[in-house]
């Protein structure tokens with residue numbers, strides 16, 4: 579049976595992806611040199627499509643990494659001499675913090691339990707903080723970090739950089755790039771591609787900080803430091819042999835999303851999210867995040883009263899794959915993805931299948 583993957587990552591492929599994979603194979607994209615003009619065109623198309631889709635200003639850099647996790651490490655290495663600050667309410671935001679400690683940064687943490695948002699008044703950010711790390715959509719708890727709060731932070735701490743993880747909210751989240759310095763994502767969630775590529779959008783101030791740290795005699799990492807990435811980007815090249823096929827697919831898929839229309843994608847995301855929350859608000863299984871102002875529109879967590887295993891099994895028999903809860907929530911929750919690859923008709927069928935179980 580052809581299954582529908584409402585999983586929070588990897589997830590349902592964007593509908594045009596299989597066609598692009600077939601075309602890419604026909605065009606030998608898996609065999610071309612990463613030093614060829616053809617590759618530079620692929621890089622250019624992909625970074626151009628990301629820029630258009632997310633409305634990125636032209637002075638920003640678009641860098642490719644192996645994953646979003648790698649982007650966290652690179653951002654910390656290149657923009658923090660000593661002090662970073664982390665909003666933590668789940669595993670991915672915690673990971674960003676842990677990487678900072680592994681890199682021996684003095685990382686401050688403001689942690690709240692899974693499923694809760696933050697109170698900015700309680701964020702005690704010291705004036706020496708160089709980087710504020712925000713997980714815009716915490717996939718493990720199903721919470722959203724409101725963009726108004728991100729912009730407030732930039733206003734309150736203009737000297738600190740803001741880095742934002744948008745892995746599970748891209749391309750839904752609308753960003754004013756004049757108020758955010760660094761943004762990153764990987765492609766296996768909101769973009770609907772197979773896993774294996776990270777993308778970061780970085781401003782020039784961050785590059786200047788990397789240069790400053792290097793001039794000071796500090797390490798900013800090796801082949802994937804911001805300065806080398808920017809140097810290579812000028813020619814639409816990479817230092818190492820990158821995931822050429824995936825960069826190719828990224829350009830094609832983002833262009834398809836541009837054709838579909840980002841406003842339409844965002845509107846449909848909201849319609850589908852409302853369908854899902856409305857359904858579960860009336861179900862015996864309730865949305866985990868009770869504060870509606872921080873409920874994620876793209877990764878929706880539902881409490882199952884300990885019944886995740888039979889629920890997942892039942893749904894699988896009906897052709898739907900959803901995620902279990904994360905870590906210790908494995909048997910207590912399920913997580914439902916609401917990415918652009920998942921259409922309104924699929925959500926309707928899914929909710930019908932769910933209703934038939936109750």
Ligand SMILES: *Cc1c(COP(=O)(O)O)cnc(C)c1O
Nearest residue numbers: 645646647670715717745746764
């Ligand atoms: C999945 C996820 C990551 C990790 O992405 P990788 O591609 O595995 O590095 C980071 N942050 C968030 C919010 C995620 O959902």
